[in-house]
Amino acid sequence: MDNVEKTADSSNGNKLERELVIPGDHLSEEDLKSGMGTYSDSGRIYASRLGVKNIRAGYINVVPLGGRYIPRPGDYVIGSIIDIGPSNWLVDINAPYPAPLHVNEVPWRVEFGDTARFLKVGDTILVKIQNVDEIKRVHVTMNDHDLRRLSGGLITEISHSKVPRVIGKGGSMITLIKRYTKCRMFVGQNGRIWIDGDAKDIMIAVETIERIEAEAQVMGLTDAIKAFLEEHYSLDARVS
Numbered sequence: 001m002d003n004v005e006k007t008a009d010s011s012n013g014n015k016l017e018r019e020l021v022i023p024g025d026h027l028s029e030e031d032l033k034s035g036m037g038t039y040s041d042s043g044r045i046y047a048s049r050l051g052v053k054n055i056r057a058g059y060i061n062v063v064p065l066g067g068r069y070i071p072r073p074g075d076y077v078i079g080s081i082i083d084i085g086p087s088n089w090l091v092d093i094n095a096p097y098p099a100p101l102h103v104n105e106v107p108w109r110v111e112f113g114d115t116a117r118f119l120k121v122g123d124t125i126l127v128k129i130q131n132v133d134e135i136k137r138v139h140v141t142m143n144d145h146d147l148r149r150l151s152g153g154l155i156t157e158i159s160h161s162k163v164p165r166v167i168g169k170g171g172s173m174i175t176l177i178k179r180y181t182k183c184r185m186f187v188g189q190n191g192r193i194w195i196d197g198d199a200k201d202i203m204i205a206v207e208t209i210e211r212i213e214a215e216a217q218v219m220g221l222t223d224a225i226k227a228f229l230e231e232h233y234s235l236d237a238r239v240s
Contacts, residue, residue, distance in 0.1 A: 019052065019053045020050075020051075020052055020053075020217065021047040021050070021051065021052070021053050021062055022047065022050050023046075023047055023048055023049055023050065024046055024047065025046060025047040026044060026045075026046055027045045027046060027047055027053060027060050027062075028044075028045045028055075028060050031058075032045065032055065032058060032059065032060045033058055033059045033060070034059070034060065035056075035059035035060055035061035036061045036062065036063075037049045037051055037061055037062030037063065038060055038061065038062055045060055047062045048062070049062055050062075051063045051161075052216075052217055063161060068094070068095060068096050068160075069093070069094045069095050069160040069189070069190040069191055070095065070096075071093065071095050071099070071129045071132050071138045071190075072129060072132065072189075073129050073130065073131050073132055074128070074129060075128070075129040075189040075190070076126065076127075076128050076129075076147075076188060076189060077093050077094070077126075077127060077128075077129065077140075077188040077189055077190040077192070078093075078124060078125070078126060078127075078150070078155065078186065078188035078190065078192035078193075078194055079091035079092060079093045079099070079101075079124070079125050079126075079127050079140065079190075080092045080122065080123070080124055080125075081119050081120065081121050081122060081123045081124075081125065082098060082121060083098075083121065084115050084116050084119070084120070084121060085115065086112055086113040086115065087102065087103050087112055087113075087115070088100045088101055088102045088103060088115070089101045089115060089119050091125070091127060091140055093127070093129075093138070093140065093190050094157070094160070094190040094191055094192060095138065095190065096136075097136070097137075097138065099127075099129075099138040099139060099140045100139060100140075101119075101125075101127065101139075101140050101141070101142065102139070103115065105130065105139075105140065105141035105142060105143055106118065106119075106142045106143070107142055107143060107147075107148075119149065123149055124149070124150040124155060124194070125142065125147075125148070125149050125150065126142070126146070126147045126148055126150060126186060126188075126194075127140040127141060127142055127147060128140060128141050128142075128144045128147060150186075150194050152196055153184070153194050153195055153196030153197075153202070154194070154195050154196070154202055154206070155192055155193070155194055155195075156192075156193050156195065156206050156209060156210075157191055157192050157193070158191050158193065158209060158210075158213045159191055159213065160189065160190055160191035162191070162212065162213045162216045163187060163188075163189055163191060165212055165213075165216040165221065166187055166193070166209055166212050166213070167187055168222060172222060173212065173221075173222055173225065174187060176222065176225060176226055176229065177205055177208055177209070177225075177229070180204075180229040180230075180232075180233055181197060181201040181202075181204055181205045181208075181229075182197055182198070182201055183195050183196060183197035183198075183201050183202060183205050184196045184197060185205065193209060204229070204232050208225060208228065208229060211225065211228065212225060
């Protein structure tokens, strides 16, 4: 596979796509540094995983297409309570292992053995990755701004690697979706997205997010999504 990006032909409507690479593909001999998902051999940079080639700030990276979410301290994620102990809850955060949430890490005063009164199995919560130790044990907290139990709405899930595309540069994509759908939304770094609003608008938001995930490698995606939303809502106006 060559390392020249595919180009768009605006005259026939073809879409510009980023280059998909596989492990071992030669990426560059230019004056670039080897970044995430790559390795260097004799001055040449190669892909070490399947993903999309990306060059930024002098580094060449390969952005993964999938895989399980790997927690990082400071990430904000959406979790689900899967078990309860006398002094903590066990939270599924879409990672290889669940994370404990201790009673000292919630905004309530919880007596020993009284955990089920505050959070129940199946509850959905916003949490922050507090730390990840040397053997990859993860601890989460709710002691931060706006972290809470989520009531109502709907949870949809995408690959965590597509989260940056759903958010967009400077939050442009998620702002666009919120503006058209009028939905409240929170995008977790673990690929889970909470959406709340009118049922019809929620469904349009979910459809939009699924399209972003499917076409994440396409250049000019923000304009395409804007046209997609405009068509939906102009059609609604004509029908009503």
